[in-house]
Amino acid sequence: MLSSAKEYYEGVFQLLKKHHAWFRCVIPLIASENVPSPAVREAIITDFGNRYAEGWPGRRVYAGCTYIDQVELLCIELAKKLFNAEFVDVRPISGVVANLAVYTAFAEPGDYMLALSIPSGGHISMGKKKLGGTAGAVHGLNVEYLALNHQELNVDVDETIRIVEELVKTGKTPKLVMFGGSVLPFPHPVKEMEGYFHNLGATVVYDAAHVAGLIAGGTFQDPLREGADVVTLSTHKTLPGPQHGMILSLEKHAERIKRATFPGVVSNHHLQNVAGVAVALAEMLEFGRKYAKQVIRNAKALGQALYERGFKVLAEHKGFTESHVLLIDITEYGDGGKIEKELEKANIIINRNLLPWDIREGRHYMNPGGIRLGTSETTRLGMKEKQMEEIAEFIKRVIVDKESTEKVKEDVVEFRKNFQKVHFCFEKLRDAYEYIEIK
Numbered sequence: 001m002l003s004s005a006k007e008y009y010e011g012v013f014q015l016l017k018k019h020h021a022w023f024r025c026v027i028p029l030i031a032s033e034n035v036p037s038p039a040v041r042e043a044i045i046t047d048f049g050n051r052y053a054e055g056w057p058g059r060r061v062y063a064g065c066t067y068i069d070q071v072e073l074l075c076i077e078l079a080k081k082l083f084n085a086e087f088v089d090v091r092p093i094s095g096v097v098a099n100l101a102v103y104t105a106f107a108e109p110g111d112y113m114l115a116l117s118i119p120s121g122g123h124i125s126m127g128k129k130k131l132g133g134t135a136g137a138v139h140g141l142n143v144e145y146l147a148l149n150h151q152e153l154n155v156d157v158d159e160t161i162r163i164v165e166e167l168v169k170t171g172k173t174p175k176l177v178m179f180g181g182s183v184l185p186f187p188h189p190v191k192e193m194e195g196y197f198h199n200l201g202a203t204v205v206y207d208a209a210h211v212a213g214l215i216a217g218g219t220f221q222d223p224l225r226e227g228a229d230v231v232t233l234s235t236h237k238t239l240p241g242p243q244h245g246m247i248l249s250l251e252k253h254a255e256r257i258k259r260a261t262f263p264g265v266v267s268n269h270h271l272q273n274v275a276g277v278a279v280a281l282a283e284m285l286e287f288g289r290k291y292a293k294q295v296i297r298n299a300k301a302l303g304q305a306l307y308e309r310g311f312k313v314l315a316e317h318k319g320f321t322e323s324h325v326l327l328i329d330i331t332e333y334g335d336g337g338k339i340e341k342e343l344e345k346a347n348i349i350i351n352r353n354l355l356p357w358d359i360r361e362g363r364h365y366m367n368p369g370g371i372r373l374g375t376s377e378t379t380r381l382g383m384k385e386k387q388m389e390e391i392a393e394f395i396k397r398v399i400v401d402k403e404s405t406e407k408v409k410e411d412v413v414e415f416r417k418n419f420q421k422v423h424f425c426f427e428k429l430r431d432a433y434e435y436i437e438i439k
Helices: 005-023 038-044 066-083 097-104 136-138 157-169 188-199 212-216 251-265 271-308 338-346 374-379 386-397 405-416
Strands: 087-089 113-114 142-145 174-180 203-208 230-234 245-249 325-328 351-353 371-373
Touching: 038 087, 038 245, 038 271, 038 405, 066 087, 066 212, 066 245, 066 251, 087 251, 097 203, 097 230, 097 251, 113 136, 136 142, 136 212, 142 157, 142 271, 157 188, 188 203, 212 230, 212 271, 251 371, 251 374, 271 386, 338 351, 338 371, 338 386, 338 405, 374 386, 386 405
Parallel strands: 113 142, 113 174, 174 203, 203 230
Antiparallel strands: 087 245, 230 245, 325 371, 351 371
């Protein structure tokens, strides 16, 4: 137990330094994470983080926003170019807040919304009230589920239409439809279904939190061109910026989204991260296409390498994935929670994940049947297909061969020595996880 204020103070910095030192030696495979460039890190420690700028640029509640406004307008301009969007709001402070702003703008409490269930790849921000989800518990929406084809890992168009027809008969016509989510290996059928939902009077939304960097890189689907009214996203997954959020839409929806964001769900909007997002968007404008293509090549290569080593990587008949993410049924070797812990001991960082059928089979999110892997961060570190094969072998040694995690860890640490810089950015002067002292 620490006793003095100075001991607590120093203790915080010791732990921060330990974390940085550790992540220089791990293989980071969590699909919802990435590593920003040193330039992004510089932006997010500026004085912007101490200021307030409620409202829209040029119409702030606070003074002192001369340069803050200019940076935010640059961020908006960059996002419009990258995503070919008529309107962009960069004020949501996360993907969850972006979704909540959209619920506020386009639906009333008590309305019906369609989304994927959490085990099927939906996000907790789309969840029912009984699950504590943002849509149900915070905005009071009644959430019904899009049907998922388990083999295809994608929305089942015909079954979803059948479900919706039954809802309509009972007066439960959906006001919102949410495509996208947290496990999104393949493009969703937005183009195939937007006409049907628009004819019902529904707003079509696409949660691009996971695949925003791939969309910006032109390598995944383009929801706005396929008929989505709104796209929400976070900025730190395949899009390699700081943790923040964003809304893309049509100009005709601009004012209602602006009002929903502020004063609806955001006060001050973490201005240092807006600056960091602007830097990341500029990097993506320059390097995004090459980066996104490599992310997908790496994901496919990792899926193939794991499959060849006996792992049940889902959607093998479709090449495992068309994005950054892989979903693996790990039940032959244990549950996802146990596997996650074992791999962490070997400095391989992944996350456990519910499979679409887990709840039906009595499994829980703490001990699910699956694990989820992503290749965004390893790609940013300069790894390519050859390294994906090496990573698959490390995973096999821990899970299949039951090799000592300490021995595998030693080899992982050695492997990581060659991958310490951030790639696909303008400057590489500092290491990716270098701890920078300024006090």
